Amino acid sequence: MKPPKKGQTKILVIKLSALGDFVLAFPAFERIRAAHPDAHITLLTTPPFESLGRSSPFFDRVETDGRPSNPVAWLGLVLRLRGEKYARVYDLQNSGRTNLIFQALRPFPPQWSGVAAGASHRHRNPDRMKMHALERQAQQLEVAGIWPDAPTRPLSAAPPDISWILARSPAARPMSSTNPRPVVLLIPGSSAHRTEKRWPIEHYARLAEILSAKGLDIVIIGSLQESNLAHAIQRKATRARDLTGRTDFAALATLGARAALAIGNDTGPVHLIAAAGAPTIALFSSASDPAISGPRGHVTVFQADDLASVAPETVAQTALSLAGANP
Numbered sequence: 001m002k003p004p005k006k007g008q009t010k011i012l013v014i015k016l017s018a019l020g021d022f023v024l025a026f027p028a029f030e031r032i033r034a035a036h037p038d039a040h041i042t043l044l045t046t047p048p049f050e051s052l053g054r055s056s057p058f059f060d061r062v063e064t065d066g067r068p069s070n071p072v073a074w075l076g077l078v079l080r081l082r083g084e085k086y087a088r089v090y091d092l093q094n095s096g097r098t099n100l101i102f103q104a105l106r107p108f109p110p111q112w113s114g115v116a117a118g119a120s121h122r123h124r125n126p127d128r129m130k131m132h133a134l135e136r137q138a139q140q141l142e143v144a145g146i147w148p149d150a151p152t153r154p155l156s157a158a159p160p161d162i163s164w165i166l167a168r169s170p171a172a173r174p175m176s177s178t179n180p181r182p183v184v185l186l187i188p189g190s191s192a193h194r195t196e197k198r199w200p201i202e203h204y205a206r207l208a209e210i211l212s213a214k215g216l217d218i219v220i221i222g223s224l225q226e227s228n229l230a231h232a233i234q235r236k237a238t239r240a241r242d243l244t245g246r247t248d249f250a251a252l253a254t255l256g257a258r259a260a261l262a263i264g265n266d267t268g269p270v271h272l273i274a275a276a277g278a279p280t281i282a283l284f285s286s287a288s289d290p291a292i293s294g295p296r297g298h299v300t301v302f303q304a305d306d307l308a309s310v311a312p313e314t315v316a317q318t319a320l321s322l323a324g325a326n327p
Helices: 019-024 026-035 047-055 071-084 096-104 133-143 163-167 201-213 224-236 249-258 268-275 312-323
Strands: 010-014 040-044 061-063 088-091 111-114 183-187 217-220 261-265 280-284 299-303
Touching (some): 010 026, 010 071, 019 026, 019 268, 026 040, 047 061, 047 249, 088 096, 111 133, 183 201, 183 249, 261 268, 268 280
Parallel strands (some): 183 261, 261 280
8 A cells, every 4th residue: 555645635534334334335435535536545444344445446545443442552543643644534434433533633633524523524414324324425425525416316226336346356266157057146144243134044045945946056155154054055955055254355246246136134245246236135124224224236125023024935036036037
């Protein structure tokens, strides 16, 4: 990552959170870079998103200590940010933690776009958390003067642009086979501490069994820790392929660009795959609201207070239609 040139304006962007939220911030990243084409822009994030930040066209530098684990690390972060003398900070996280960063930079903080009290470009909309993340960030940047067409831009229908990921991605070899069939990606996991977001694994297994019998190629993706979910599916759909633990962000995007369909819970990979262009079925429990945090693209949402009440046969009917298979 290149250091700033002497006298070059320095901008900081803060985005720390989970993959889905990070993907939904891509349009804001793009607008910030367009508004500051000659600036040196640093992303403050966390280690899981270092590779995405570094490979993107939006940032000159990526720092990953955005969630200090102890007071010494916290002090080090504040002192470093003070020393950088950023001209402006775009806080796209807007958490209690990042608000504290702003307060710690007083009495002479940089220009600040966010919700922190005293910020120069404060997003004051009291209903901001009722907005979808895309619209919320667009309105925040409009307040900062860099997204003037935000109110008229139909963001809710447009997925984030991830063409820059696809352009750097190799061919997804796991998709190939001697007799290619339309591929359906299953994403049965979620954050380990948010299991209430998961459609029952026996429903995924039954769905995979139905779709496989209709001639669709089932590929299961997720973290290595979710391999047990893949194995449970494979016990019913024996031809399903297990790629858990074998796909980085670039591979997920490539798989999404080539898949006939993706079906998954409210989890980060679903956002990336939907943005890559795969028709997507997203399953939402009452633990989250797709109107606020749902993936964007060609997305069909099934939502129920208790996801167990959503029958696999119901999802299969929609899946077969979206994948262009005979019901």
